Amino acid sequence: MIDAWRGILYPARLPQFHRLLPPAEAAELVEWFWIPEWNIEPGRTSRQHVVAYPALNLVVDAGGVELTGASTRASHRDLTGRGWAVGALLKPAAVAALIEDPSALRDRSTRFDAPDLHRAVTQAMDESGAVGREHAATAFSAWLVERVGEIGPVARQANEMSALLMTDSAITRAEDAAARLSMSVRTLQRLAHRYVGFPPAAMIRRRRLQEAAQRVRExxxxxxxxxxxxxxxxxxxxxxxxxxxxxxxxxxxxxxx
Incomplete structure (x- = not known):
């Protein structure tokens, strides 16, 4: 399983932060839901630094819904005032139903038209504490399951590819992953392009850098x-x-x- 905290560069600086596993019906679509809630003193800013996983995130906050692509560099978000967000770290199988070319979102994000998703998650987050977060993740999962529909064999293969590249330290080259998955390097590259928007070699480098940052820190x-x-x-x-x-x-x- 991917380490849920590996990409956080300064864990001690996080506001109230929660990670929830998806329910069983969405397990092939979401790695986990991440839910920060913050209440920053007036005039102050909390800057959160992340070296993100090579994956897309679908994020709901009070202002709407945003689809964020894989990033090639560390990023940060400045938190002010009071607020919340509910993000889904998407598995590749969910991506094809949301965007035609995920590489077009590399290092950027775009507003995503999903008023029903926004309404359902916002209503859940109006509830208090853990109950609201659980309901938000459940509503988010239900929306994704309906949007994606039946998951085909190629999408499952893309999930397997991503998990292998991001968890197995024995995989140091794209050729290693292709051999393990019994496919050509070209097929591996096509899968990564269509379902992640990131080359396999770059995914391997990101895993290694995340692991290095975690070891340096811990x-x-x-x-x-x-x-x-x-x-x-x-x-x-x-x-x-x-x-x-x-x-x-x-x-x-x-x-x-």
Missing amino acids: HPETDLSTIAAELGYADHAHLTNDFLAVLGIAPSAYRAS
């Missing part, structure tokens, strides 16, 4: 060169270059922060 006693070697980086410099390219900060500076 194991301050471990030498950075050791982390680099354990995760398949050529050397410490390779790890540093990856951090700088995506996070904009060196691993040593990230650890210090």
Whole structure:
């Protein structure tokens, strides 16, 4: 299973934050629902940093519904005032029913016309506490199940591809994943393009960077060169270059922060 906290760069800075697994009927469509709720003092801002999974998110908040594409770099969101959001980290099988070309949303988002989804989730979040969050996830799941319909074998194969690329540290090249899935590299690339909008090699690099950031953060006693070697980086410099390219900060500076 994908580590639900691996992409959060500064967990201690999070506002009230919840992750809910989808009900069984939506398990092939959603990895998890993420629900932040915040109440920031007037005049203050809470900046949340994320190195996102190579996946699409469908997000409902008080203002509407937004479909967010996979990102090539770390991103942040500034929270002010009081609010909430209910996001679904989508599995590839859900993507084809929502957008024709997910690569067109890379590093950006777009408003998504789903007034019935917005209404159902907003009504649920008007309830208090855990009950409201559970009802929101249930309503969101029901909407997705109806929207996607029957899941075909290719969509299930895309789910399998994504899970493999994002969880198996033995997969270091697209060729490794293609062999494991008994398909050609070209077929793997087509699946990733249609259902994720991210090349397989980039998905592997993102998994490795997320794992590196988590180890740097959670194991301050471990030498950075050791982390680099354990995760398949050529050397410490390779790890540093990856951090700088995506996070904009060196691993040593990230650890210090």
